[in-house]
Amino acid sequence: MTLHVLPVTGLPEIDADSDLPALIAKAGSYQDGDILVVTSKIVSKAEGRVLRAADREAAIDAETVRLIARRGPIRIVENRNGLVMAAAGVDASNTAPGTVLLLPEDPDASARALRARLQQLTGVRLAVVVTDTFGRPWRNGLTDVAIGAAGLPALEDHRGRTDSHGNELAMTVTATADELAAAADLVKGKATGTPVAVVRGLGHLVTAEDGEGGRALVRPAADDMFRLGTSEAIRQAVTLRRTIRAFTPEPVDPGAVRRAVAAAVTAPAPHHTTPWRFVLLESAEVRTRLLDAMLAAWQRDLRELDGWDDALIARRTARGDVLRDAPYLVVPCLVMDGSHDYPDARRAAAEREMFTVAIGAAVQNLLVTLAGEGYGTAWVSSTMFCRDTVRAALDLPAGWDPMGAVAVGRPAEPPRDRPARGAEAFIEVR
Template sequence: MSAGVELLPVTGLPEIEAGADLGALIAKAADLTDGDILVVTSKIVSKAEGRLVHAADREAAIDAETVRVVARRGGARIVENRQGLVMAAAGVDASNTAAGTVLLLPVDPDGSARALRARIQELTGRQVAVVITDTFGRPWRNGLTDVAIGAAGLSVLDDHRGRVDSHGNELTLTVTATADELAAAGDLVKGKTTGTPVAVVRGLARLVTEADGDGTGPLIRRAADDMFRLGTSEALREAVTLRRTVRAFTEDPVDPAAVRRAVAAAVTAPAPHHTTPWRFVLVESARARTELLDAMLAAWQRDLRELDGWDEAKVARRTARGDVLRNAPYLVLPCLVMDGSHDYPDARRATAEREMFTVAIGAAVQNLLVTLAGEGYGSAWVSSTMFCRDTVRATLDLPADWDPMGAIAVGRPAEAPRPRPDRPADPFVTVR
């Protein structure tokens, strides 16, 4: 344990201009000792590096620095910027800059931290660490805080996993963001409006390393591990985009709870007359799947021979399309029920009534497929059960009024989907 930690503002720095020797200015203003940690606001680093640019339109500047939009609400945007940071407005800052200009983040904040550390050691002989900071909002929390966007001379994470707490319990998850804690601590004495952009944290020399280290890269969560990578509406659009017809699956089992969550989403679909015209048959056992598919195959083969007059080779080619169901580890059969439908005496209105209910089950199935995609499962909705409904009902012992509306194969995709080109809305839109 440290005997104590001091937070010291570095005062007397001039207004920073492009090309300024920032290391020399800090070395002159700060009385540094070995083991100090310099906490430096990114704004003055950007100014020294000439990152002040003319931009009458701040939104255009944000666009230029953005590689991915995470969330958008009105005019506010959370984005991933060129440095890999997820933050508001890509870090483009229009405060405390001349009209018509904006300040961009350093191109390489870790590189800036290393250069600043080396320059200070050259001038003072002191071995210090450097943390470059910027202000972030945080999910689930109101208010802003400074975090590290560049670092040199310290490990930005302190991994407690495998250690034992005071009660003898082994820690399994705790990894402390040391650099972010230092950034927030330094901001307590830097302040946003006092013109004090640098602070010294003293008393934590144990954190300072001889090598520059890996910088802030370890602080950035990998996309594959990020459970909150998108905003709500963006996540929905992403899930819709991820929904692809998958025809090859791994042998990994499907989590029944995930399918039930998808069904729960499915039954929120709109339906006529405040009805619930959906039933979902979950074919979970291998025996039930085999019995169903064998019975369907026999019915299909019979109809293709007797009703369509196909030869055996043509029948075999046609029924091979059902392999996507046979090779899937899990099947879902959506069924339409007409409970609550109106009984019209004329055929025209009766047909329209059934069409309304059919549209409702289509909406429910789309909800199901999108939710499965969000759970990491692939799916293929095929129509085969609609051509042998009596066989399906008899094999699965379903009520006579349950109308199978295809079958959905579910499983983990065996391969990544092929790239799909963007499909703009205009070709499918008519405006009156």
Template sequence: MSTFRALGVEGIPEVAAGDDLAELLLAGSVDGLPVAEGLRDGDILLVTSKIVSKAEGRIVLADDREAAIDAETVRVVARRGRTRIVENRQGLVMAAAGVDASNTPSGTVLLLPEDPDASARGLRKRLRELTGARIAVLVTDTFGRPWRNGLTDVAIGAAGLDVLEDHRGRTDSHGNELALTVTAVADELAAAADLVKGKATGRPVAVVRGLGHLVTEEDGPGVRPLIRNAAEDMFRLGTSEAIREAVTGRRTVRRFTDEPVDGGAVRRAVAAAVTAPAPHHTTPWRFVLLEDPDTRLRLLDAMLAAWNRDLSALDGWSAERIATRVRRGDVLRDAPYLVVPCLVTEGAHDYPDAARAAAEREMFVVAMGAAVQNLLVTLAGEGLGTAWVSSTMFCRDTVREVLALPAGWDPMGAVAVGRPADVPPPRPERGAETFIAVR
């Protein structure tokens, strides 16, 4: 039966900037022996990042911890009051960018090592020189975890160890092939070692023994394989941050790929759309999903004929001007999926005067706009691009006829949906002050 031991390293003195950390470790003992004698080939040394940072001089004066966090932050993932989960300059997503105000003199904060992988490689090399032992080194830090309460140690730097073990292609005890299982070995080791290190025992180093088969001759790629890139991270933002990103990142798309659109994603977006506010406790939205290619083509052809007919009747409109205007509808023809939002004003109040009647309709139109905005933002969150164009509003009777819609359904444009064919150029940040009047 496979077994391993986790051993705390005792007697390590206080670490200061410029110290040779490997030399200090030799002052300690492991398994009752001085480290120089106690380290064995195949041991895995786990070192708390705090003492690595201290040795590397990563202590900075900072009366304002928040300013230090700002300086170490690349991207805010989530914020709740003063608590921030961020991506730091090492590429790690964690609370407060790893800036720590504990176990450091008052008025200072401790930053993570500049390059934890390099720190692990350097310590491994130096200990090999001093002891002759072929070991692996992990630099660890304390993390919170999505979905679960409580903290645990994880690896933030590694040398001499494959941090992931890929089980895909293997079979389980029942003969089932494993298709998804990749184990975070380095994090499992960090958590196990933390049981004998502890947060307040003055024991910042541990040795895991009995898993020598995990130790590699080369230093390896470090912890980089453990860090999921943003494109693959389904939880790369907190809820409110994801909504804000979807809102600010939503752009009108004019060119789409031919990749099919998942109708389920559109239905989820409609479910979000119909949570919009509406007057008089009504539900004035209907969404026609054009999933049948023949129906969509018949609608677009009929709309094109109506546009040409109506524009040709206008005085002063040349054939060229009409063709230019009609081409604006090409985005609908080229998109793989169309949605026609319709306004239904059932429940509207009747007013005898035109002004009040117009205001009543405007209330419903505003509700329609809110619903469509919910739709567009939710589709953006699904990774889909959209273009909301006014086309159907100029030939409502034609749209109702082709789609066999009730007379009370009022088409309010059309939304083209698909995967964007181009990456949109950066949009300058638009501050709120220009659009605010305070009285």
């Protein structure tokens, strides 16, 4: 197979009054099965997507639906078409001073319209790819990618095929339209005024139907492991950390819990100590034994110390059902190893408070990390009211103080919306 990538030269400056398909048809000579690769800039100009804007940032704001990552003035965002890119594709290059260029409103629709008219004008079977320039995670440098397509499959699915050694391919899906975009850019360039190229020799890719277009290249949110930048992911995990009281029966991945514990033990602690221990209750038998022992201890105390009747006790202890219904429990424990001995009660109490703050920070790290892993959690304080019972049921050392229990599992339903909580009500400035 011989492949040719040919520039289409001689196109004039494009504006909203230009008949772009006619100009492209006139500028080149096309054969059946050619693939035309067209930079989005001239498509945007022909569609009137030039905006007079002294403030490019305001234009980016208007085109952005979600911030992915920010570092200084640089923003990676998701735009209206689901494309994740720098500055929402708002471009101040190759346009008149004082203006910015927006991406086509619907790049696939633009590709379909351009293809239909070009086939009419040229009388040959064509495909069209509309491109823009992207940066890429983990890689330096920019490359052109497809943001719209018509007349060819944007993706080629190799799954189920075998390689030259007879191995079945299980994951390989080729981004054909992106490969065409990058190849065409080798002859278009960035500053040569050549916005169109022809890829010839791949006529077998050209279809009678327009196809699903470049939209097929946008990874669904549920499959995107790199949907947020680091600081944004942390903020979202903190926001998503909600108390979940109903879980699915799906087992919890012990590796995810261990990763959460690894994050927990990075919390600050006094005197360079490590005052945390995390008891992971992975056995249903152990969970039941602990909860049964705790229930008996609570019932006894509420009856003997508080004088409650059976109905009131039943309502109070029912709050612990969230622990019984969860597929996984974590019991964080405070240890005072490395604490200072003070002879007076005031300083001794402050010493313990320091250690208590440290385990609170560790538990928060645990909860936030589990939220980032897609798990729901509920921190319940009940083990703190019957520590001897918990130590006996779990065979823990005398110096380990249980500090509640954390229920872990996949949420059975999304948490209810709650109003945003700003910081100002909780701040005093001196």
